Amino acid sequence: MKTLNERRQLFAMEIAEYKDKYPREMLLEFYLYWTQINPNGNKMFFEKLRTKKVFDTGRRLSTWFKNYKPKEEKLSATELLKKKHGIN
Helix, strand or coil: CCCHHHHHHHHHHHHHCCCCCCCHHHHHHHHHHHCCECCCCCCEHHHHHHCCCCCCHHHHHHHHHHHCCCHHHHCCHHHHHHHHHCCC
């Protein structure tokens, strides 16, 4: 069986196949979310679902993209106004 780090690297390579389709920042957020380790420290979140045959990376990325908001859109209205007018 592969180590946790080896499996994490394989997942990163799988996600990298979509680098021309989705924003880099979004792919990183996706990777960080799905590679969270369970309390036992032996499986990542995506592996738990993959064993149940309900995790398809392409479909998950598509859904993630539909819900994705770039950092600028995540700012509050006040923060956006400050940024727009150059106020700190």
